[in-house]
Amino acid sequence: ILNVEQSPQSLHVQEGDSTNFTCSFPSSNFYALHWYRWETAKSPEALFVMTLNGDEKKKGRISATLNTKEGYSYLYIKGSQPEDSATYLCAFITGTASKLTFGTGTRLQVTL
Amino acid sequence: GAGVSQSPSNKVTEKGKDVELRCDPISGHTALYWYRQSLGQGLEFLIYFQGNSAPDKSGLPSDRFSAERTGGSVSTLTIQRTQQEDSAVYLCASSFSDYTEAFFGQGTRLTVV
Numbered sequence: 115i116l117n118v119e120q121s122p123q124s125l126h127v128q129e130g131d132s133t134n135f136t137c138s139f140p141s142s143n144f145y146a147l148h149w150y151r152w153e154t155a156k157s158p159e160a161l162f163v164m165t166l167n168g169d170e171k172k173k174g175r176i177s178a179t180l181n182t183k184e185g186y187s188y189l190y191i192k193g194s195q196p197e198d199s200a201t202y203l204c205a206f207i208t209g210t211a212s213k214l215t216f217g218t219g220t221r222l223q224v225t226l
Numbered sequence: 227g228a229g230v231s232q233s234p235s236n237k238v239t240e241k242g243k244d245v246e247l248r249c250d251p252i253s254g255h256t257a258l259y260w261y262r263q264s265l266g267q268g269l270e271f272l273i274y275f276q277g278n279s280a281p282d283k284s285g286l287p288s289d290r291f292s293a294e295r296t297g298g299s300v301s302t303l304t305i306q307r308t309q310q311e312d313s314a315v316y317l318c319a320s321s322f323s324d325y326t327e328a329f330f331g332q333g334t335r336l337t338v339v
Contacts, residue, residue, distance in 0.1 A: 158330050159330070163325060165325050205328075212257065212324045213271055213274040214274075214328060
C-alpha cells in the first residue's frame with residue numbers, strides 16, 4: 115500500500131511569518147511528486163510538479179524541494195499572507211502505478 | 227471549454243437510486259482521474275484512466291461503482307443503488323501526462339437522502 119504522509123496536519127501562523135510543511139513518500143520506484151493548493155469552495159490547483167532528486171522549484175513566495183532518495187519534499191512559504199490560507203496537498207506517482215495518490219494535506223491558516 | 231467540466235454541480239438523490247456523474251476533461255489530456263472527498267476527509271482515489279482504458283480501478287469502494295471513458299475524452303462515473311455513505315464531493319481531474327500537473331473540475335456534490 116502506497117502511503118503519502120503530510121505534516122503538520124494543520125498550522126496557524128501570523129501574517130509575515132515564514133513556514134514550511136513536509137510530504138513523506140516511499141522512496142522506491144519514484145516517478146513524480148506534485149504539490150497542490152486547495153482553497154475552500156474551490157478545486158485544487160497545481161503549484162509544482164517535481165521529478166528529479168534535488169529539484170527546487172519556486173513560484174513567488176512559495177518554493178519546494180525534493181529528496182527522492184530519502185522520500186521527502188518540503189514546501190516553504192515566505193512572508194505568509196492571509197490569501198495563502200488553504201490546504202496544501204502533495205501527491206505521488208510511482209513508476210509502476212500512474213495514479214496520483216494524495217496525502218491528507220496540511221491546512222494553513224494565516225491571520226493578521 | 228478551457229477547463230475540466232463536471233456535471234451536474236449538485237445532485238440530490240434518494241437512497242437506492244442510480245446516479246451518473248459526468249466529466250469532460252481538457253482536450254488532449256490522456257490521463258483522467260476520479261476522486262471523492264467525504265465530509266472532513268482528504269481526497270480519496272477512485273479510478274484512473276489512460277486513454278479509454280482503466281489500468282487502476284483499485285479505489286472503487288464497491289461493485290456499485292463503475293466508470294467508463296469513451297473516445298479518450300468524456301468519462302462517466304455511475305453509482306448504482308446509492309447509499310447515504312456515498313454522499314461526498316466527486317472530483318475529476320485530467321492531465322496531459324503523468325509528470326505534468328493535473329487540472330481539476332469544480333466537482334459534483336452528491337447528497338443521498
